[in-house]
Amino acid sequence: MCGIIGYLGERSAAPIIMDSLKRLEYRGYDSAGVAIFDQDAGDLSVVKSASKVDTLVERLTEEMPAGRVGMGHTRWATHGRPTLINAHPHSDCTNKVVVIHNGIIENFAELRRELQAKRHVFVSETDTEVVPHLIEENFKGDLVTAVRESLRRLRGAYAMVIFSQHDPDLLIGARLNAPLVVGVGEKEWFIASDITAVIPYTKKVLLLGEGEMVAISSLGPQVSSMDGASVKPKIIDVKWDISQAQKGGYPHFMAKEINESADAVSNALRGRLADDGEVTLEEFGFTDRQLLKVRDIKMVAAGTSFYAALLGKYIIEDLARIPVEVEPASEFRYRQPIIDQDTLVVGISQSGETADTLAAIREARRLKAKVVSVTNVVGSSMALESDGVVYLHSGPEIGVASSKTFIAHITCLYLLGIRLAAVRHRLDPTRLKQLTAELKALPAAVQKVLDRAEVLQKLARKYAGYRNFMYIGRGINYPIALEGALKLKEISYLHAEGYAAGELKHGPIALLDKNFPVFAIATQGATLEKMVSNIQEVIARDAPVAALVTDGDHVLDEVAADRVEVPAVSEFLSPIPNVVALQLFAYFVACERGCNVDQPRNLAKSVTVE
Ligand code: M6R
Numbered sequence: 001m002c003g004i005i006g007y008l009g010e011r012s013a014a015p016i017i018m019d020s021l022k023r024l025e026y027r028g029y030d031s032a033g034v035a036i037f038d039q040d041a042g043d044l045s046v047v048k049s050a051s052k053v054d055t056l057v058e059r060l061t062e063e064m065p066a067g068r069v070g071m072g073h074t075r076w077a078t079h080g081r082p083t084l085i086n087a088h089p090h091s092d093c094t095n096k097v098v099v100i101h102n103g104i105i106e107n108f109a110e111l112r113r114e115l116q117a118k119r120h121v122f123v124s125e126t127d128t129e130v131v132p133h134l135i136e137e138n139f140k141g142d143l144v145t146a147v148r149e150s151l152r153r154l155r156g157a158y159a160m161v162i163f164s165q166h167d168p169d170l171l172i173g174a175r176l177n178a179p180l181v182v183g184v185g186e187k188e189w190f191i192a193s194d195i196t197a198v199i200p201y202t203k204k205v206l207l208l209g210e211g212e213m214v215a216i217s218s219l220g221p222q223v224s225s226m227d228g229a230s231v232k233p234k235i236i237d238v239k240w241d242i243s244q245a246q247k248g249g250y251p252h253f254m255a256k257e258i259n260e261s262a263d264a265v266s267n268a269l270r271g272r273l274a275d276d277g278e279v280t281l282e283e284f285g286f287t288d289r290q291l292l293k294v295r296d297i298k299m300v301a302a303g304t305s306f307y308a309a310l311l312g313k314y315i316i317e318d319l320a321r322i323p324v325e326v327e328p329a330s331e332f333r334y335r336q337p338i339i340d341q342d343t344l345v346v347g348i349s350q351s352g353e354t355a356d357t358l359a360a361i362r363e364a365r366r367l368k369a370k371v372v373s374v375t376n377v378v379g380s381s382m383a384l385e386s387d388g389v390v391y392l393h394s395g396p397e398i399g400v401a402s403s404k405t406f407i408a409h410i411t412c413l414y415l416l417g418i419r420l421a422a423v424r425h426r427l428d429p430t431r432l433k434q435l436t437a438e439l440k441a442l443p444a445a446v447q448k449v450l451d452r453a454e455v456l457q458k459l460a461r462k463y464a465g466y467r468n469f470m471y472i473g474r475g476i477n478y479p480i481a482l483e484g485a486l487k488l489k490e491i492s493y494l495h496a497e498g499y500a501a502g503e504l505k506h507g508p509i510a511l512l513d514k515n516f517p518v519f520a521i522a523t524q525g526a527t528l529e530k531m532v533s534n535i536q537e538v539i540a541r542d543a544p545v546a547a548l549v550t551d552g553d554h555v556l557d558e559v560a561a562d563r564v565e566v567p568a569v570s571e572f573l574s575p576i577p578n579v580v581a582l583q584l585f586a587y588f589v590a591c592e593r594g595c596n597v598d599q600p601r602n603l604a605k606s607v608t609v610e
Contacts, residue, residue, distance in 0.1 A: 043065075143170060181206065199241070453588075
């Protein structure tokens, strides 16, 4: 949701905070602000912008505040419109305490009334503003105690950075149900919502646990729980590289990330799939005995990750013959799901921080299920709170719309399927051998799709003027139709729906006419003939058709459709090359329409509120 960064060290804080905010902007871009404290002059500068980080940078470049401690925030609005007054940091009545926050304080209205009764004056509509006022109210000479007492009053979710002129040598961070990490550099420290903000400065990251707070001084970080007990810090070395968080010559992060899809497959497979098909998943953590006990699987996820989970059902049921149910995480947790210790709950999440998915896996653990998370972010909340983890190893994904990590999720689900099948001896050795070889050849097939980007760009030019789209697929490519439609909606703001092709005739076909194109996934597979019939039905309603077909396949030669050829792979693995083509199409349509591809309106990369 919001991006937050705090700095305390020996360098000038403002340029570092600006630079980090640029890298955090994908978390939210409604408004931005900084607070920098100049220890020599005893001055606190607070500068805000009602729009994106760039506007803030322009303002700060004219007059860069001096100081070696400070904080910056980029907002995704929840409480209060994206105005200057609602931009963070927020202050107390004396302007001594400043706070930036990601999350939602659910009891803010009650706290606000209580503080107003004590004559605190509020200037914004935000929930966050209660925090500096609470700290002001609780301050009796010791800042850490005042912060702790204030935090104990809050309900909801928060990751915060707090500074007070009462103790200008301290920078405090705290988290509950929202991510926060501490970058540990050489005599400098960073408190940030995620690792991408700090990787240019340090690879050493302290992972703050749920309900913990960190007080950083020039002596280093002190971690404690909300009741004041000291906590041994968990420090990890991050493998991500700064070049992975830069555009590297591409016009958009999304273009770069789609172009990293072949690597996403290779990185997810690396060291995990032996030539004989044996799968080793490092942090997975389940023994064969535990896996044999798994009676059923529930997958929980949101957005694009939900569609990856739907694919997981096709993959795991086919390979391991274990029944799999897939459910949006936001529904799962509120409907008393039937699970027990023999259920394996698989949480699918790029960020590992999506509030709905995190809450769902917590509920699953409460009900005694075993939980594995498939996620990209090492040390994310879901990774820390699961019994086992499968990491995507995709490197940072900055474009708000997921692309390469969707590919990596699917790749990991193939591996998980093989692992679960192996323990049950469900996989015929010939099929395993063939599948292993095909998986290893997959990056080359993906690269071929990327090499044909121009074809999809031409197609996008032709179709960018339509307002509505229908995506259709069958079998294992049905979730790909759903994801193709979501990608187009998210980044080009065009209406798009995904449907199982066989369902079209049961209702949605009524929508079709010459202004309502259909994108059909018609690559080789068991139901291709049926798909061709569905395409004929569409054409009979005058709807324009674009179709993905397998290289050299003449099945649509006689049909008036725009054909895009994708390399021949087995139907079981075809979702990966197919979705890369659909991602490219959505990307080029969005570019044609002049949309902000990396930062689509109303969205944020990581949704840490329910
Ligand atoms: O980090 P997660 O994978 O848990 O995020 C889930 C969704 O918020 C995410 O997939 C969202 O739908 C993206 N905008 C997809 O492009």
